[in-house]
Amino acid sequence: xxxxxxxxxxxxxxxxxxxLAMTDISxxxxxxxxxxxxxxxYTRPPGAEPDAVEGRSEPGIGxxxxxxxxxxxxxxxxxEAPENLSExxxxxxxxxxxxxxxxxxxxxxxAGRDAIxxxxxIRYQQGPTLLRxxxxxPNEIPSEQLFVHAGxxxxxxxxxxxxxxxxxxxxxxAARRLLGSLPEGRQLRKFRRPDWDEPDMDRIPNDPDHGYLxxxxxxxxxxxxxxxxxxxSYAEKARDNRTLLVTLGDExxxxxxxxxxxxxxxxxxxxQRPDALMVARKRIxxxxxxxxxxxxxxxxxxxxxxxxxxxxxxxxxxxxxxVLKAEHQQDEVVLDEFTxxxxxxxxxxxxxxxxxxxxxxxxxxxxxxxxxxxxxxxPAVLNAADALLPQAVRDRFEVWGGALAAPDDETRCxxxxxxxxxxxxxxxxxxxGLDKAVIRYLxxxxxxxxxxxxxxxxxxxxxxxxxxxxxxxxxxxxTEVAVAQGSATVLALLEGxxxxxxxxRMGFVVKVLERLTEHPGFGARxxxxxxxxxxxxxxxxxxxxxxxxxxxxxxxxxxxxxALMRLRYVMETADDTGLRREAVAVIxxxxxxxRGRTAVLKTLVDWVENDRTTTIVGGRLFLDLFGGAGFEGExxxxxxxxxxLTLIGxxxxxxxxxxxxxxxxxxxxxxxxxDTSHALVAWRRAADAEHMxxxxxxxxxxxxxxxxxxxxxxxxxxxxEGQLGTLLRRDFMRRP
Numbered sequence: 001x002x003x004x005x006x007x008x009x010x011x012x013x014x015x016x017x018x019x020l021a022m023t024d025i026s027x028x029x030x031x032x033x034x035x036x037x038x039x040x041x042y043t044r045p046p047g048a049e050p051d052a053v054e055g056r057s058e059p060g061i062g063x064x065x066x067x068x069x070x071x072x073x074x075x076x077x078x079x080e081a082p083e084n085l086s087e088x089x090x091x092x093x094x095x096x097x098x099x100x101x102x103x104x105x106x107x108x109x110x111a112g113r114d115a116i117x118x119x120x121x122i123r124y125q126q127g128p129t130l131l132r133x134x135x136x137x138p139n140e141i142p143s144e145q146l147f148v149h150a151g152x153x154x155x156x157x158x159x160x161x162x163x164x165x166x167x168x169x170x171x172x173x174a175a176r177r178l179l180g181s182l183p184e185g186r187q188l189r190k191f192r193r194p195d196w197d198e199p200d201m202d203r204i205p206n207d208p209d210h211g212y213l214x215x216x217x218x219x220x221x222x223x224x225x226x227x228x229x230x231x232x233s234y235a236e237k238a239r240d241n242r243t244l245l246v247t248l249g250d251e252x253x254x255x256x257x258x259x260x261x262x263x264x265x266x267x268x269x270x271x272q273r274p275d276a277l278m279v280a281r282k283r284i285x286x287x288x289x290x291x292x293x294x295x296x297x298x299x300x301x302x303x304x305x306x307x308x309x310x311x312x313x314x315x316x317x318x319x320x321x322x323v324l325k326a327e328h329q330q331d332e333v334v335l336d337e338f339t340x341x342x343x344x345x346x347x348x349x350x351x352x353x354x355x356x357x358x359x360x361x362x363x364x365x366x367x368x369x370x371x372x373x374x375x376x377x378x379p380a381v382l383n384a385a386d387a388l389l390p391q392a393v394r395d396r397f398e399v400w401g402g403a404l405a406a407p408d409d410e411t412r413c414x415x416x417x418x419x420x421x422x423x424x425x426x427x428x429x430x431x432x433g434l435d436k437a438v439i440r441y442l443x444x445x446x447x448x449x450x451x452x453x454x455x456x457x458x459x460x461x462x463x464x465x466x467x468x469x470x471x472x473x474x475x476x477x478x479t480e481v482a483v484a485q486g487s488a489t490v491l492a493l494l495e496g497x498x499x500x501x502x503x504x505r506m507g508f509v510v511k512v513l514e515r516l517t518e519h520p521g522f523g524a525r526x527x528x529x530x531x532x533x534x535x536x537x538x539x540x541x542x543x544x545x546x547x548x549x550x551x552x553x554x555x556x557x558x559x560x561x562x563a564l565m566r567l568r569y570v571m572e573t574a575d576d577t578g579l580r581r582e583a584v585a586v587i588x589x590x591x592x593x594x595r596g597r598t599a600v601l602k603t604l605v606d607w608v609e610n611d612r613t614t615t616i617v618g619g620r621l622f623l624d625l626f627g628g629a630g631f632e633g634e635x636x637x638x639x640x641x642x643x644x645l646t647l648i649g650x651x652x653x654x655x656x657x658x659x660x661x662x663x664x665x666x667x668x669x670x671x672x673x674x675d676t677s678h679a680l681v682a683w684r685r686a687a688d689a690e691h692m693x694x695x696x697x698x699x700x701x702x703x704x705x706x707x708x709x710x711x712x713x714x715x716x717x718x719x720x721e722g723q724l725g726t727l728l729r730r731d732f733m734r735r736p
Contacts, residue, residue, distance in 0.1 A: 130205050131196070133189035136213065141180035142173055145286050148279050148313070150174070150272035157182065159265020160235035162247045164254045167217055167521060169273045170313040175246040179211040182244060186211050193558075197565040198222045198528065201230035208241040213248075218525030220252025222532070228258040232266055239265030275309045279316030284323055292323050302335050333430075340437040348417070349441065358393045363416040365389050370418040370427040371438035372457075372477050376470045378409045381425040383466035388456050439477060440484045458497055463504050475511040479519060487522045491530060495543060502542035510549045517555055527555075527562055535569035541579055544570045548579070552586045560596060564603055572617050584624045591625075591640035598654055601644060605662045611669075619666045623675050626659075628682025642686070645696050656696050660703040667704045677713035680704065681720065688722035698727055705735045 150170070154161065161178065163171045179188050189205075190213040196203060199219055204212065216223075238245055249257070260268045277296065284293045295303040296319075307319045322338040325331075336343055348367055353360025362385075369385035406412070413420035419429035427435050442449055460467040461474050482490040494512055497505045516526045531550065534543040547566050556563035570583040587604075591597040604625070607618030626641045644655040666676040680701050687697040701717060701724075710718075710732075718728045 129203060131191050131194050131203050133191050133205065133212065136176065136179065136188035136190050136211075141176050146282050147173070147177055148274035148282060150274040153178070153181075154267060154269065156244065156265075156267055158242045158244050159239040159267065160231060160245045160247060162249055162253075162257060162266075162268045163271045164249050164251070164268065165271030165273070166250060168312040168314055169271055171248045171271045172213075172215070173313065174271065174274075175213055175248060178246055179213060179244065182211050185209060186242075186244075189213070191215075193524070195559045195561045196528070197532070197562060198224055199227060200224075201227070201234045204234065204245065206234060206237050206241055206243055206245075208243060210241075210243045212243070212245045214245060215248040215524070216253050217248055217250050218252070218522060219528060220250070220254075220256055222528045223253065223256040227256055232258050232261065232264050235261075235266040236264040273310060274313050276307050276311040276313055276316035276319075277309050279313045280307060280319040280323070283317060283320035287324060289324060295323055295329055298329075302330060302332075306338065337431075337433060340440070341431065341434045342437075344431070344434065345437060345441050349446070358389070361389060361393060366412060366416040367418060367427065367438065368442065368453075370413075370416070370425050371435040371442075373425070373467055373470055373473055374428050374435040375424055375426050376467070376473060378413075378420065378423050378425050380467050380470050382409060382412065384456075384460045387460055387466055388452075435477075436480050439480050443481060443484045454493055454496075457493070458500070461505075461508055462501075471508045471511055475508070475515050478512050479515045482516060482519070482522065487516055487519075487526055487530065490516065491526075494546075495540070498540075498542040498546060502545065506542075506546060506549060509546050510553075513546060513550050514553060514555060517550070517559075527559060531562070531566050532569065535566040536573050538573040538575055541574060541576050544574055545579055545582065548582050548586055552589065556586075556590060557595070560590065560600065561603070564590065564600065568607065568617065568621070571621055572615070581624075584621065587621070588625055588640050591644065593643060597640070597644065598651055598658075601655060601658050605658045605665075608662050608665045611665075616669060616671060619669055619672045622662055622666060623672065623679055626662075627675065627679040628686065641683075642692055645692055645700075652696070656699060659700045663700060664703045673713055676704075677716050680717050684717065684720055684722075684724050684728065687724045688720075694724055694727075698724060698731070701728060702731050705732050 148170075156178075163175055165171050179186075182188075186209050187207075188211045191204070194203075194214075199216060199222060204214065234245065254268070257268055258266065260266055280296065281293055284290075284296075295301060298304050303319075303323060307315050318338060322334050326334040349364065351360075353364065365388040366382070366385040368388060369381050373381045373384060407415070409425075410420045413425055419426040421429070427438070442453060457474070457478075459465055461471060462468060467474060478490050478493070490512065494509045498509055513526075513531075517523050517531070519526070531547055534540070535547045537543055548570055551563040551567050564587065567583045567587050571580055574580050574583070587600075589595075590600045604618070604622055608622050609618070611618045641659070645652060645659070647655060663676060663680065666672045683692065683697050683701060686692045687694045704714065704717070714732075718725065718732050720728075
């Protein structure tokens with residue numbers, strides 16, 4: 001299957017038509033003449049201007065739009081919680097070597113793997129689109145001074161090396177260390193957040209003398225049946241290329257892997273977690289504060305015994321930071337922050353406070369509400385706290401005088417130990433991280449309260465609820481719940497809320513889903529596995545509608561291929577006609593000028609081409625998008641085809657060739673021919689009404705002129721009055 005372009009092939013270069021050898025053209029002249037058309041790369045011939053192709057352009061669309069990808073906010077250096085680093089997004093993308101073919105014709109343009117006609121001879125990429133990669137810079141490779149070895153390191157120079165272990169166990173740091181040990185001159189790259197519907201080894205570059213880092217954690221369920229075979233094949237080629245692909249996986253991935261095979265260069269290893277206390281020691285020593293390392297050994301001291309050797313390595317990093325940050329060895333603020341404010345939490349929540357006046361319960365409710373709504377307006381927090389109390393307690397408060405008898409807001413906050421300033425309530429004033437610590441405690445240590453909290457969150461986040469205007473904060477909090485309990489816990493909450501009232505809760509659910517997809521730890525699984533399952537679930541249309549809404553926003557900008565495929569799954573499986581229309585509308589939005597619309601159009605045409613005989617989803621979708629809205633010329637005004645065909649230069653020509661291919665495919669499908677005929681009539685009328693360029697529309701419609709005679713469908717197209725109808729009849733009569 002073809003894929004939308006993400007990592008473009010090296011820039012094609014014009015050639016001397018009389019030569020088959022590659023012409024070496026470089027410097028500013030080539031730079032000036034090279035255009036990137038989303039999934040298309042095109043080089044104008046010398047002297048050609050960008051607007052040389054006939055056809056009007058939309059305002060502000062003189063040049064191809066640049067694809068904008070999301071910027072990842074990854075975790076700090078060498079820490080696996082989650083296993084990512086802070087990375088610059090300014091460094092260049094990897095443009096790996098690809099197989100190319102030389103095409104000689106009057107017109108050739110590149111779009112995906114197919115050669116398309118345009119005014120020059122160029123090279124084009126064959127095969128599936130390669131993933132974008134980013135450079136692994138030297139400061140990401142841990143030095144011997146900081147790195148803690150666990151077990152005997154493998155000496156492997158090429159092939160595939162898989163490290164199996166749980167997240168936050170030091171796998172990524174070990175992988176970077178292994179890549180850093182490769183011979184000098186190897187180029188080191190990482191695949192930060194792959195945009196693919198399912199892991200596909202054909203999309204991993206295998207360039208000679210390279211080292212790559214790929215994380216498949218959480219992808220076990222998404223691995224295709226042929227993945228093991230593909231991985232072994234990749235390993236053998238990588239070994240011959242002196243290239244090493246280091247892959248991270250968990251138990252779910254392990255079960256889908258082939259066994260280690262030295263013959264083909266495939267090694268699968270269980271990762272050994274490094275000693276977290278040694279991680280802390282090395283970091284303290286590296287700063288030169290050797291005397292503070294003794295704090296870790298002082299029995300009875302505040303920093304002794306805080307981290308077990310088998311704790312996550314990131315915990316060792318955090319301990320070193322706490323030791324170095326402390327003003328002195330008895331710095332309780334630093335200690336409380338490092339221990340997750342356990343002392344404060346125990347003071348607030350450990351004791352039995354069941355009393356007649358319910359004061360203890362009231363204060364606890366306010367602390368919990370403050371943790372979930374930290375920094376929100378006081379009325380929202382206080383009303384949410386009241387909603388957490390049992391109805392019987394609230395009724396008793398009313399009997400005792402209600403709001404008139406209660407202390408003022410600031411006093412209530414002071415009694416509960418939370419901050420009140422400027423009309424807002426905060427639990428984290430001078431206690432950074434206390435809100436997250438309370439949330440984790442409630443879910444981990446007070447499991448009996450989870451059902452109560454779930455019901456309460458549903459109530460306060462509802463439209464008109466106490467926190468109905470604090471949804472951004474609540475979506476952030478639910479992401480923290482997912483960290484503590486797993487994304488499945490939060491997804492189950494969201495699904496329950498959709499079942500209760502999808503219309504009222506959809507906006508909030510979409511906010512939470514968007515946050516979950518961006519999480520550096522479990523986000524990949526949510527994107528690749530969970531959203532796909534939701535999109536395919538025809539029995540739960542409310543979940544499918546949530547996926548459609550997620551694909552309407554920033555998710556589609558960061559992960560355009562995943563967004564398109566999830567929308568297609570909705571199209572294929574939804575029983576609700578209205579829902580399918582919504583999916584089509586969102587796909588149309590991906591063809592907007594600010595998106596990589598030529599690449600999107602290429603994907604849509606691929607879907608038409610790849611339609612199986614039993615299903616014609618791709619063809620139906622194409623007709624829904626470009627069918628002309630009622631078959632009247634006016635209907636084309638807002639059709640995305642208008643914007644594509646009025647693009648100037650090579651991008652417009654690429655669109656013409658893609659449309660020609662698609663309409664020919666739908667025309668040749670008997671079940672779509674009549675609808676195609678009506679759609680092309682709409683295009684003819686639109687061109688006559690000057691809503692679409694006449695020349696390009698004429699060339700596109702002419703693709704259906706075959707060697708056979710006129711039938712009803714063809715007659716419908718060419719019998720029309722007007723300029724284009726006349727031209728089409730002439731073209732038909734003069735066909736070869």
